Amino acid sequence: MSVNVNIGGHIEKVNGKELSYNEFVKRYMEKNQPVVLTGLMDGWRACRDWVIGNGQPNLQYFSSHFGCSRVQVADCGRREFTDQKRVEMSVSDFISHWLEVSSKDCTYASGNGQTLLYLKDWHFVKEYPDYAPYTTPLFFRDDWLNIYLDSHPMHWDPDTYHKTNDVNCSDYRFVYMGPKGTWTPLHADVFRSYSWSANVCGKKKWFFLSPSQCHLVYDSNMKSSVYDIFGDVPDAKFPDFNKAIWLECTQEQNEIIFVPSGWYHQVHNLEDTISINHNWFNAYNLDWVWKLLVKDYWEARGYIEDIRDICDDFEGLCQRNLAANTGMNFSDFFIFISRFSLANLIQLYHLVRYHQNGACDLFTKIQHLASNLMSIRNVCVKMESIEGFGGNIAALLDIRDVLEEPEFLDLCMALSKTYEIMDEQRGQIPEMEKEIFGVDLEDISFIEASDTKVSTPKDLIRGLNYAFMKLNGISNLGSFSLISSDDI
Numbered sequence: 001m002s003v004n005v006n007i008g009g010h011i012e013k014v015n016g017k018e019l020s021y022n023e024f025v026k027r028y029m030e031k032n033q034p035v036v037l038t039g040l041m042d043g044w045r046a047c048r049d050w051v052i053g054n055g056q057p058n059l060q061y062f063s064s065h066f067g068c069s070r071v072q073v074a075d076c077g078r079r080e081f082t083d084q085k086r087v088e089m090s091v092s093d094f095i096s097h098w099l100e101v102s103s104k105d106c107t108y109a110s111g112n113g114q115t116l117l118y119l120k121d122w123h124f125v126k127e128y129p130d131y132a133p134y135t136t137p138l139f140f141r142d143d144w145l146n147i148y149l150d151s152h153p154m155h156w157d158p159d160t161y162h163k164t165n166d167v168n169c170s171d172y173r174f175v176y177m178g179p180k181g182t183w184t185p186l187h188a189d190v191f192r193s194y195s196w197s198a199n200v201c202g203k204k205k206w207f208f209l210s211p212s213q214c215h216l217v218y219d220s221n222m223k224s225s226v227y228d229i230f231g232d233v234p235d236a237k238f239p240d241f242n243k244a245i246w247l248e249c250t251q252e253q254n255e256i257i258f259v260p261s262g263w264y265h266q267v268h269n270l271e272d273t274i275s276i277n278h279n280w281f282n283a284y285n286l287d288w289v290w291k292l293l294v295k296d297y298w299e300a301r302g303y304i305e306d307i308r309d310i311c312d313d314f315e316g317l318c319q320r321n322l323a324a325n326t327g328m329n330f331s332d333f334f335i336f337i338s339r340f341s342l343a344n345l346i347q348l349y350h351l352v353r354y355h356q357n358g359a360c361d362l363f364t365k366i367q368h369l370a371s372n373l374m375s376i377r378n379v380c381v382k383m384e385s386i387e388g389f390g391g392n393i394a395a396l397l398d399i400r401d402v403l404e405e406p407e408f409l410d411l412c413m414a415l416s417k418t419y420e421i422m423d424e425q426r427g428q429i430p431e432m433e434k435e436i437f438g439v440d441l442e443d444i445s446f447i448e449a450s451d452t453k454v455s456t457p458k459d460l461i462r463g464l465n466y467a468f469m470k471l472n473g474i475s476n477l478g479s480f481s482l483i484s485s486d487d488i
């Protein structure tokens, strides 16, 4: 291990069965702190089918049940730009290679000529929707990214869009599997999302760097970051690397690690390991996604600044490059938050109405939805000040059209179902309340009364203000406020 990696502490381990959702939010999600959670994988089919008695992966099972699947496999010994070189192969070929490597006990460090292959980013749930290998723990359910992608493509390009475009409309629910010695280079997660990673079998060593220290792993131009913290990290290129203080963690079988937004991490499989891994974002880290888009936008723009004068649609090109590099551009993100605003508003309005009529206490749920909307509004306020958002984005959404889209109804149903399941798991939903969930599009007549075209963050803010004013008019819950400390 490199002497330059200063370990300053370990990641806390907590029994997930003794942690309430609110505690998880307060201690980890809101504070953006990592944690390892135990006790949350009881009864998972993956833990039965994918593991044999001695804790080793059941490789034969994968070959015989999923052998024909085509998967992305990283060659852990070959760098390609900021990642490892990837190749596509069948699961059965991957497993054959694994068995061959295991018989020779290769490791990343030993470099004995064997190629170490690591199966990554396998969209297993998408490919086998009826297999149900696990249930997402309560703490990670409020997942806007995957809920959205189940019904909508993230990147909308009218020139290239096809309804069946798998890449666009995929998900961020993955299976990873690889022999001892496989590893993942230093990185922060896609969209600066949260992630969770559950060890079905095996053991992983994680090295974490807090966002406040991330500049230390960059070169002096803040252009490229260290690839392997245990590899060759030249002082001349990364002068501050030695100042970084890392947190370390050994994640055992049946433990789940929560990776907060913007934390750089490097991961090593200490044993033959299978893990399940989701990326996600919600009201608590939406701001991180926007900050990354702004940073990547300026970078994309910087690369083509010299052709600005000869470019017919410079801003359009910046946005296309941003989408290609980051996975979404400004308008994709804006459409995403606009749809989520509407879906949250529909639910909120429904609950407020129900609350008026019934005696049951829906205050916690109402608060959750209201704070979702407040967080969206806060991000919108930040978006307003961005130059690239100026007049170049034409009317993007007409609420009346959105309400007619079957995909939007699917989104509303999925969000409603998610909050229903979360409340059931939290034990906060008495039998009599269950009927209130669901989606009633009649409820949004108040939104339709306002201007239905949403093309800029200002429009969305105005729409949200209007909706909250209406809600205040019908609610006896005290006044809904959309003003947060960020605005003051």
Ligand SMILES: O=C(O)CCC(=O)C(=O)O
Pocket (backbone or CB within 6 Å): 176, 183, 184, 189, 195, 196, 197, 204, 259, 265, 267, 268, 275, 277
């Ligand atoms: O398990 C791995 O190898 C990498 C996982 C990871 O980086 C993540 O969950 O963000």
